[in-house]
Amino acid sequence: MTHPFLDLAPMSAAHFASIEDRVARLLSTRQDVVITQGEALLPLEGAIRSAAGPGTTALNVVTGPYGRTFGDWLRDCGATVHDLAVPFHTAVTAEQVRAAFAEHPEIGFVSLVHAEAATGNTNPVAEIGEVVREHGALLYLDAVASVGAEPVLPDAWGVDLCVIGAQKAMGGPAGVSAVSVSRRAWDRMAANPHAPRRSYLSLLDWKERWTDAGRRALPHAPAQLEMLALEACVARIEAEGLDTVMSRHAAAAAATRAGASALDGLEPYVYEAADAAPVATTLRTAPGLDASELVARALAADPALPLAAGGGALAGEMVRVNHYGPAATGDTVLACLSALAAALTESGRPADAAAARRAAADLLA
Numbered sequence: 001m002t003h004p005f006l007d008l009a010p011m012s013a014a015h016f017a018s019i020e021d022r023v024a025r026l027l028s029t030r031q032d033v034v035i036t037q038g039e040a041l042l043p044l045e046g047a048i049r050s051a052a053g054p055g056t057t058a059l060n061v062v063t064g065p066y067g068r069t070f071g072d073w074l075r076d077c078g079a080t081v082h083d084l085a086v087p088f089h090t091a092v093t094a095e096q097v098r099a100a101f102a103e104h105p106e107i108g109f110v111s112l113v114h115a116e117a118a119t120g121n122t123n124p125v126a127e128i129g130e131v132v133r134e135h136g137a138l139l140y141l142d143a144v145a146s147v148g149a150e151p152v153l154p155d156a157w158g159v160d161l162c163v164i165g166a167q168k169a170m171g172g173p174a175g176v177s178a179v180s181v182s183r184r185a186w187d188r189m190a191a192n193p194h195a196p197r198r199s200y201l202s203l204l205d206w207k208e209r210w211t212d213a214g215r216r217a218l219p220h221a222p223a224q225l226e227m228l229a230l231e232a233c234v235a236r237i238e239a240e241g242l243d244t245v246m247s248r249h250a251a252a253a254a255a256t257r258a259g260a261s262a263l264d265g266l267e268p269y270v271y272e273a274a275d276a277a278p279v280a281t282t283l284r285t286a287p288g289l290d291a292s293e294l295v296a297r298a299l300a301a302d303p304a305l306p307l308a309a310g311g312g313a314l315a316g317e318m319v320r321v322n323h324y325g326p327a328a329t330g331d332t333v334l335a336c337l338s339a340l341a342a343a344l345t346e347s348g349r350p351a352d353a354a355a356a357r358r359a360a361a362d363l364l365a
């Protein structure tokens with residue numbers, strides 16, 4: 001008997017290329033889109049190692065844990081790195097980036113995370129892109145947590161390396177990812193003697209053996225299940241409409257923020273709503289109220305809810321409501337608010353679930 005996952009017909013080069021083209025359309029980009037056969041950390045690391053080296057001066061914007069990782073990779077490549085760290089309750093501004101260029105005019109590479117699911121903030125990429133362009137630097141963007149939840153427009157914003165993964169707002173697979181690459185970025189890689197070649201991390205290998213070769217023969221066996229899942233996920237977004245998918249995320253975020261604000265013991269972690277990411281909402285617990293314990297109580301009542309405590313040092317004070325992908329619905333938001341209200345009440349802080357649901361429902365209509 002044939003198995004639906006195992007006994008698949010081989011994936012043709014044309015089919016693979018068509019999935020790349022659909023991802024490019026999703027990003028409204030005319031840049032080359034390279035699909036990478038692994039979780040998004042693969043192109044995130046590959047793009048840094050390809051474009052940066054000992055001669056590179058990089059501005060690394062840190063608005064959450066991923067920015068820290070990028071700084072480590074950049075240093076490991078031999079780049080000189082200037083970190084611009086902003087508190088996790090806010091976003092970086094274009095003015096801060098401009099000031100960094102004024103202080104270090106030799107900056108030639110800027111790494112930035114668009115939205116951070118881990119800290120709940122989102123950064124103004126369009127404005128930052130303008131500043132980066134004025135200075136002729138390359139802009140590298142982690143859009144894994146923003147794609148599908150808010151606009152991601154590499155061409156309009158001047159992003160040279162834009163990495164996406166399907167596992168967050170796109171509601172797709174985690175084992176495959178993509179990066180759009182500008183001409184300038186390809187030139188930079190080609191001129192970098194340290195760019196990985198004949199390596200799993202190499203983007204230049206894909207350019208040479210796949211893109212420039214006319215996409216007629218795949219250099220490796222494709223990750224077929226993941227490619228089919230990616231295709232299905234893009235098809236589902238196309239069918240619903242990207243704008244509708246993004247509106248669902250924006251409504252879920254606004255409703256979660258309003259609902260949680262009505263609960264004594266919780267408040268939005270990101271101070272300004274404009275800095276809050278549509279992909280996930282982070283909440284700060286009142287002093288003395290442990291976020292991990294609160295989340296454990298809420299999940300004990302309903303383990304399927306997309307709730308988590310913050311990672312690492314944030315575990316005690318941050319609750320994350322991961323209302324993305326299929327969870328970007330009013331029902332999920334209301335269920336999360338009810339569960340958090342019940343958990344607060346159990347923790348000795350009587351919370352008004354009905355008030356939270358009303359505040360949220362006003363924004364879901």
Ligand SMILES: *Cc1c(COP(=O)(O)O)cnc(C)c1O
Pocket residue numbers: 039040041066113115116117118142144145165168
């Ligand atoms: C989720 C996410 C990734 C992907 O990493 P995982 O830890 O494997 O999920 C990369 N960057 C950002 C900003 C993310 O939110």
